[in-house]
Amino acid sequence: MKYDWSSHNRTLIGLTVPMAVEQFLRISMGNINVFLLGQYSDEAVAAVGVANQFITMGQMLLTLASNGAAVIISQYLGAGDNENAERSVSVTLILSLLMGLVVCPWLIFTPQLFVEHINLTPVIMEEAAGYLRVVGGALLWHGIFGALSATCRCYHCPRLPMYAIAVMNILNLAGCVWAVFVTKENVTACIAWVNAGSTLAGTAILAFGTVKRLNIRWNRSGSLVSYIRLAGQVLHIGMPGGLESVSYNAAQIITTGMVAGLGMVTVSAKSYLNSIVVYIYVCGMCFGQACQLVVARMGGAGELEKAQEFVKRNFKINLMLNVGISLCVIVSRKTLAGLLTDNNDIAGLVCNVLVIDLFIQAGRALNHCYTSSLRAVGDVRFTMTVMIASTWLVSVPLCYFFSVLSGMGLYGIWLGFAVDECLRGVLSLFRWRKQKWKTGMERRLAEIENMGI
Template identity: 35%
Template structure:
């Protein structure tokens, strides 16, 4: 058994992914928490600008999503050379696409923020963050592709260590540039933006070095000259539908954020603080979903479909149970936790209600995450996007406007829309998984054809 094979268990993959995701969320929360000591308006401005950055991350993230799944299936089928070629093609494609989208954010950032209804008093700081952090999005594009490759080979801890280092650099940079010790200038949002971009640059360089080491320096960069069509075709086969589902979700969140800006800056700030806490609640669900995706991909590639099915169902039970327990724990300490971000009682009161509502929200989100990623890993990438677009734009967005704005329930109405959307999609995804149509949608048929085994 190879070193990679020994690592492909749910637990061995879940815990480093859990820590890595936690560190990534801490990186964003560190910015929010440290900015909250500087200005609540700065928090709101960065929160809105970051919505646009997230849209861009999703747009080039589809290559990384497809990469991880395709590599997992090829490794499961014993096609290691093809897995390496897929990794190289993904790096090249994500670099070009990430560079293009970074330019778009820098050039059209003000227009996007204006369209989102950002108040004029927040525009300057939001634009500063968007131009620096958004302009550095190409680094995130490269890192997502490299991280997907490293994880699919079983080295999930490597990405965790890189993220840890990025967090340390980011916090130190924030402290130096936001609070001005040792006589340094206080740069506010500009300082946080520079700190974030520098941490990402260092992380990208280190992760690339690690990738070369883990692949024994055998990444076939020469294949970019002939550009193997099968590699990009398989990546896009999984990645484009996956991107559609992600993009639909993030863009629907942007639309809902637009509704919240119409309620007021206080509501927008409350949303940012509450969602920062919610990130920690669904952290384990995301970790086990990503670990499950890798294991299911390998099992499907090895044609062990029964194990793939049971792996998803076992992960689903664990993810939903842990999400419920964590939501309950956060609800018990909701006021003190929100108090870490702000001392405004109105924000704490409304945010506390929203945290209580996560007891209903998060198990539904866990249901969604685990099954959607398992469906993608098995090659069934189109159904999640079709259902996602229908539910997000047919249920979540109109219901958020109806309850939150039209009927005047504010953020409580918006969170109610989130709950309905997550559970509706989750139950439909469960039905799809249990029907087992995904068993005939993997890359196995393509692998047979390439080997001359297909009839």
């Protein structure tokens, strides 16, 4: 009898659309800052671009628990174990808070420690450190927001974080316009405080909505041992993914150092490119995350063969999303670059590199689909090993060879990124098709059963 995919497809669409809107709005917060700062100073754009790389690394660390929780909670819900699913929510919030209390003080009190090793002018370095101090300190709320957002997605209520992000964007836009066009003094610092304040407001709104809307028993009792076991499960999934993200972002910082010696034009162009390309792959990324949640539920329910077919069917959609959107951006790249800067040298460099980015997006489609699905079934050691090895043995060396030794500059950086992305995607594809992950998932099903199912 042929399996009816309609319910899974509805779930997939219902998760992807709000998640994509949420991510577009989240990305827009940082890019609004870059766009408005571009009307003020290209040096300020370079400073915020450098600071944002460290902020992104902090965000990855603070969402470490929520990334793991998205899989664990979905697996328990798929297995019908609502009790441990609810306990996992509480564990995730506690872990996110603790991580924030560890990471944020470093960014608040020692921002120069992070930016001083990049080849920046004194003015840009000072602005970058000031921005990092304020926005980095507010990352505590980002961690809480991530935990609540993951919970809403697992319980099929992804619109709540979307609404909260919308409010954050409205507040951020109003504040940034005021800073750039009204105050016209200490603009970078003003925008940093606006970003921090809007993040706090959005987190408060999401927390209120989550408590009111979701049918979760927050006072769920349980032994300390059971909570420790759940924390271990969340970190078992979240830690490798977090280390992957931190490793990847550290490599991005190193490549920024590579191009910093090539001048302000190249550094600013890389900042503008980062602002554009994230919009290219956000739909495919959210589709992959939605697929991950569905696969995790399938895994928790023991539907391993159905999960295998489900992932295979959805890869084609992911590829069409990434490549299709990339082609649209390539066609309109001159207009986009002109909106970001009036410097013809920067705009021309951005336009040319966007063509190379098409190959990166094809590789990302593989990772969005197959790497995310491997995480959903707990095969996280493989994905972590491949990511870290490829980043430091392939991406960074190739970027240095092409950009510095071969004199290709920013073109060489993007070429190195393309090789790395495609290599990791192909390896994940082969891993999924070999089905070695099924053995680990069967052990996970036995563990869920032993916890009270």
